[in-house]
Amino acid sequence: MRTLAPTKVIAVDGGGSRCRVAVCAADGTVLGRAEGAAANPATDLGTAVRHLRAAIAEAARAAGIPENANGTEIAALPAWLALAGVVNERIAGAVAEAMPFRQCRVSDDRPSNMVGALGGADGFVAAIGTGSFLGRQAAGRRGFVGGWGLQLGDQASGAWLGRELLARVLLAVDGLAPRSDLINEVLTEFGDPGEIALFANRASPADHARLAPRVVAAARGGDRGALALMRAGSAYLARALRRLGFGPNDVLCLTGGLGPAYAEFLPPAFARNLIAPRGSALDGAIRLALELAR
Amino acid sequence: MRTLAPTKVIAVDGGGSRCRVAVCAADGTVLGRAEGAAANPATDLGTAVRHLRAAIAEAARAAGIPENANGTEIAALPAWLALAGVVNERIAGAVAEAMPFRQCRVSDDRPSNMVGALGGADGFVAAIGTGSFLGRQAAGRRGFVGGWGLQLGDQASGAWLGRELLARVLLAVDGLAPRSDLINEVLTEFGDPGEIALFANRASPADHARLAPRVVAAARGGDRGALALMRAGSAYLARALRRLGFGPNDVLCLTGGLGPAYAEFLPPAFARNLIAPRGSALDGAIRLALELAR
Numbered sequence: 121m122r123t124l125a126p127t128k129v130i131a132v133d134g135g136g137s138r139c140r141v142a143v144c145a146a147d148g149t150v151l152g153r154a155e156g157a158a159a160n161p162a163t164d165l166g167t168a169v170r171h172l173r174a175a176i177a178e179a180a181r182a183a184g185i186p187e188n189a190n191g192t193e194i195a196a197l198p199a200w201l202a203l204a205g206v207v208n209e210r211i212a213g214a215v216a217e218a219m220p221f222r223q224c225r226v227s228d229d230r231p232s233n234m235v236g237a238l239g240g241a242d243g244f245v246a247a248i249g250t251g252s253f254l255g256r257q258a259a260g261r262r263g264f265v266g267g268w269g270l271q272l273g274d275q276a277s278g279a280w281l282g283r284e285l286l287a288r289v290l291l292a293v294d295g296l297a298p299r300s301d302l303i304n305e306v307l308t309e310f311g312d313p314g315e316i317a318l319f320a321n322r323a324s325p326a327d328h329a330r331l332a333p334r335v336v337a338a339a340r341g342g343d344r345g346a347l348a349l350m351r352a353g354s355a356y357l358a359r360a361l362r363r364l365g366f367g368p369n370d371v372l373c374l375t376g377g378l379g380p381a382y383a384e385f386l387p388p389a390f391a392r393n394l395i396a397p398r399g400s401a402l403d404g405a406i407r408l409a410l411e412l413a414r
Numbered sequence: 415m416r417t418l419a420p421t422k423v424i425a426v427d428g429g430g431s432r433c434r435v436a437v438c439a440a441d442g443t444v445l446g447r448a449e450g451a452a453a454n455p456a457t458d459l460g461t462a463v464r465h466l467r468a469a470i471a472e473a474a475r476a477a478g479i480p481e482n483a484n485g486t487e488i489a490a491l492p493a494w495l496a497l498a499g500v501v502n503e504r505i506a507g508a509v510a511e512a513m514p515f516r517q518c519r520v521s522d523d524r525p526s527n528m529v530g531a532l533g534g535a536d537g538f539v540a541a542i543g544t545g546s547f548l549g550r551q552a553a554g555r556r557g558f559v560g561g562w563g564l565q566l567g568d569q570a571s572g573a574w575l576g577r578e579l580l581a582r583v584l585l586a587v588d589g590l591a592p593r594s595d596l597i598n599e600v601l602t603e604f605g606d607p608g609e610i611a612l613f614a615n616r617a618s619p620a621d622h623a624r625l626a627p628r629v630v631a632a633a634r635g636g637d638r639g640a641l642a643l644m645r646a647g648s649a650y651l652a653r654a655l656r657r658l659g660f661g662p663n664d665v666l667c668l669t670g671g672l673g674p675a676y677a678e679f680l681p682p683a684f685a686r687n688l689i690a691p692r693g694s695a696l697d698g699a700i701r702l703a704l705e706l707a708r
């Protein structure tokens with residue numbers, strides 16, 4: 121039972137490369153910040169928890185929260201942890217249990233990314249970086265499509281574009297897809313198709329995503345291999361937006377490193393009311409933590 | 415310069431789980447056999463070479479080739495090594511260099527599988543197990559499509575069917591593909607979609623392939639999710655066969671653990687002249703080694 125509205129909240133944005141923590145006042149003013157190491161609990165729960173606790177303690181110190189109070193002051197603050205790799209309640213529960221907070225919400229990184237990009241307003245998001253997901257916020261409700269990772273999803277993402285490009289090179293080698301300048305270039309760079317297959321056996325999503333800017337550039341130049349991929353990615357985005365209920369007056373924020381690149385490939389119905397991202401995933405996590413505290 | 419036709423040849427069939435060696439007389443009679451451990455030079459060249467050399471020495475002993483002749487007798491025999499993972503000349507060359515043979519051919523495992531399945535005769539092969547490839551032998555020439563591995567290819571294979579089933583489950587969760595009994599069953603078994611994504615992040619092709627028999631069985635029972643996958647696999651096979659020049663009078667051998675399952679899903683034009691496999695990949699390697707020696 122809460123008898124007093126909290127005066128501060130804790131917000132965390134974390135993933136495979138780092139985590140960022142903010143301690144904020146009830147009006148959203150940031151009182152203390154910290155950046156820590158990788159915090160993806162699906163990859164390594166113990167490491168993620170260790171990195172999260174260290175960064176949270178550092179942000180608390182920066183916010184002037186007394187260090188030696190047995191964690192009591194920190195534990196009393198409502199906290200929202202938005203972490204890549206929190207794919208279900210099992211993992212969310214494991215992280216929450218390892219945290220000191222009495223009021224704690226652990227989610228994946230889709231809500232924080234969307235809420236940050238939309239600045240808390242209603243609208244649609246297509247978040248397209250190394251991975252991808254789509255989301256909708258409307259009248260206090262949130263819905264999502266995608267975000268399952270490259271092996272089974274992440275359609276239209278940078279990793280997907282890179283991997284599909286390589287798959288298309290091999291189809292072209294087999295005579296099952298047409299050649300194009302980009303396809304010939306990639307084949308020449310790798311030396312032979314076997315080297316492409318070996319690369320893909322070991323490549324991380326980030327490794328594949330390094331090829332994505334070339335797909336975008338070649339598609340802009342009219343390369344038909346690259347255009348086929350951007351159109352396949354756009355078709356997925358359009359299907360997912362339709363599924364989420366996108367209508368003619370809705371705004372769409374194309375965010376992530378590759379989001380804006382899709383603007384010129386999306387059907388006009390979706391590219392009509394584009395808005396720029398208003399904030400980061402950490403900004404979104406701060407809004408979510410404040411919402412939790414309300 | 416060869417002055418005498420060799421009286422024996424060595425044939426090797428190898429891959430990620432084991433290797434098999436046969437020493438044969440010029441008429442194909444097997445004089446000695448051995449089975450060794452994993453020999454995929456793309457995964458681990460040093461280990462593959464060690465396992466190959468051990469199995470070759472054992473087969474030579476079994477064939478009564480004197481052990482202590484500094485390898486001279488073995489080295490004089492023409493050898494064909496057909497190994498999964500030999501995706502290009504770089505890897506073939508590295509293996510050949512580590513072998514004692516003066517006349518040695520190292521290939522991937524497609525020619526041996528095809529020649530074995532066709533018993534050396536002309537025709538077409540669709541080899542569909544954990545992975546997949548298609549091949550044609552006609553008038554002394556051989557051509558292949560596929561065999562690039564699950565990350566970029568292996569369409570229609572067991573691993574591909576399993577992975578595509580899981581991808582389809584997640585599309586159905588997102589409302590982008592229809593539900594079916596099989597899709598609902600798999601979702602219930604995993605518990606939630608996040609567990610499916612986590613499984614796929616770590617699954618080997620063999621892990622995915624374990625789901626394939628259920629796809630085949632459900633498709634036979636009319637499950638529309640499973641049917642969509644078998645039809646997509648069949649469409650790829652039909653395209654690849656057309657590309658290889660399949661004509662109305664040609665024979666097709668559906669081989670590998672899943673090959674025969676495609677018979678009822680292939681267009682009649684391809685399923686008209688089906689033949690059963692006549693021999694194994696080791697039988698094919700023996701034919702290839704004898705061909706090399708001729």
